[in-house]
Amino acid sequence: MKQKITIKTIAKELGVSTSTVSKALKDSHEIGKETKDKIQAFANHYNYKPNSLALQLRNQKTKVIGVILPKIVHHFFSTVIMGIEAYANEKGYHIIVCFSNENYQKEVETLRVLSNGSVDGLIVSIANETLENKDFSHFTDLVEEEIPLVLFDRVVDDILCDKIVVDDVGAGYKATKHLVDIGCKRIGLITTPDHVSVGALRRLGYEKALIESYVKTDSKLIIKIDEKQDIKKQIERLFEQNLDGIFAVNEIYAANAMRIAKEKGLNIPKDISIIGFTDGLISEYSSPSITTIAQHGFIMGRQAVELLIDRIENETEVFTPKKIVISSDLKLRESTKTSS
Amino acid sequence: MKQKITIKTIAKELGVSTSTVSKALKDSHEIGKETKDKIQAFANHYNYKPNSLALQLRNQKTKVIGVILPKIVHHFFSTVIMGIEAYANEKGYHIIVCFSNENYQKEVETLRVLSNGSVDGLIVSIANETLENKDFSHFTDLVEEEIPLVLFDRVVDDILCDKIVVDDVGAGYKATKHLVDIGCKRIGLITTPDHVSVGALRRLGYEKALIESYVKTDSKLIIKIDEKQDIKKQIERLFEQNLDGIFAVNEIYAANAMRIAKEKGLNIPKDISIIGFTDGLISEYSSPSITTIAQHGFIMGRQAVELLIDRIENETEVFTPKKIVISSDLKLRESTKTSS
DNA sequence: TGTCAACACGAAACCGATTTCGTAAATTTT
């Protein structure tokens, strides 16, 4: 890189002190008009830009927010990023995005690297592996250091910090209830292993809806996907059961289920109704398009960063962790019957 | 945030100088074993982490790469990010991701903010608006300052820097040629306005394939989508023509085309074959699944960052801009006939 | 016992800014 022009360069070149340059560039009244003009013209001509590292060091704040996501090739998470970035920018912050790739070690490492002054605060959605092995000390350490932290979507109660979550129970309930309402009697659930909290919560909603509607729950109708194995094969086993409705806790599962149903010659939605989760492009563009729970990722991201910036800028307040629940809507499309 | 523990704190607490602490923590031979142990134990106990801003300032490098994308809720771009992040991490770099949202002003602003020392180099895919109004001075300024810059996918020749592109002409040719080969006679093209270079290039490939196969090109078969208006309506107009094949320059256009074809009662692929671009989830999960040009975003990202880090770490070399062309493959699926 | 090297550590400069405080010169006040 070319030798950057600094305040020192300008000072030497114009035969003044660095303090004079600094003040002149800030249009301070302390500096005479002539000197000011001279300095400003010079700086302008050579396209001087103050070194942000120096400023960050001096001001003890970076105006940068760290974001750690389990993955990015995923409609929900990329939508959340958009929400975060939009509001962050509005407030003069930038975001540095990292990915844990659902990997515990990488999450620990990334957290370590980002928590050494590079960022003013962090927004994180926890990696699956971490949720599985239940070791959250890297997060509690962070809380200990009082580094502002907001968790979203995948959260755990043990970590004392602000949280933004979807009303997963409510969403699971809404979806299942709708299936019941349109006349489904045997509703399958395609979910994640129990350690993924969102999956477990959505299942709770599913069960609640069934119980409330006096529909028998049947563990044979519930299938927990192990993502390390072939997803489609696992879902196929669900179709050995007699089904007239499916609630899948994400888009991919729903799309897979739909494909299998078609392969089996079932008509969607006449023979079987399907509801997914996450209102992504698959749901929108597949045919039939998939009725789904819309998660409002953009709003979640925005809320998360709003909360975080509030923490960063109002440190003085006593700390009482907030938990914001974002409600989610059922978006009716073609994969569900319109009524019984 | 809690008062961070610094080298100064440790020095004062243990009654030594900061230089001693610094050296002790680096296990320098200059420091006696006893002192070293004492300092290391103390630092360890209080979980001392060197302030990265201070180091970056001193070393005059940040080990951070800035990435500016037009959008993120997009399979191709998020895949590219993965590729960038993976290799960057391997090399000890972090990435700070920003979005132009296809907006010229935001691109200028973001570039300005990132080029003041926060990053060692930049990877950018140019915003549509910028391509349209053809003002690239914010990029040429960057080149002027000799800040390492790599452009990918959406590039322009006027900017003298490294570039990673897809072989868009070749890809367009491949797709169209395949349609011809399976017997399509009237092949529609759904593309972008001309200022989007990738769209224009893919069209070139399309035309080349047709000419080569002695198929008449017909401008009525080519439709340029204005994304500010309703996409589906625009594509519907294409169906007023007699068609037996469609090449769409992205997934969304292809999915829309497929939906319209279905609505018109056409059988895919019997009545009409469709090929898309970008191997995203839509192509994979729609039914029929869409034959598509796979862009290898991960590889592109990786190549881009490889090139960039090479530039960053070997500044001494004379600068001759490289242009790497990533070839793309046709991924056959269900939306095209298997043969004529 | 004087000399020299090795050892263990500290002072100070540096990275690029900001900001407080001090001060010479100019101007105003009395």
Next chain:
DNA sequence: AAAATTTACGAAATCGGTTTCGTGTTGACA
């Protein structure tokens, strides 16, 4: 004309590290 005040600028500290260059204390050797 002496005193007070304003003007216009510079010196130096600071942010949190690293690194070069001393330097005082040992111990070994002649």
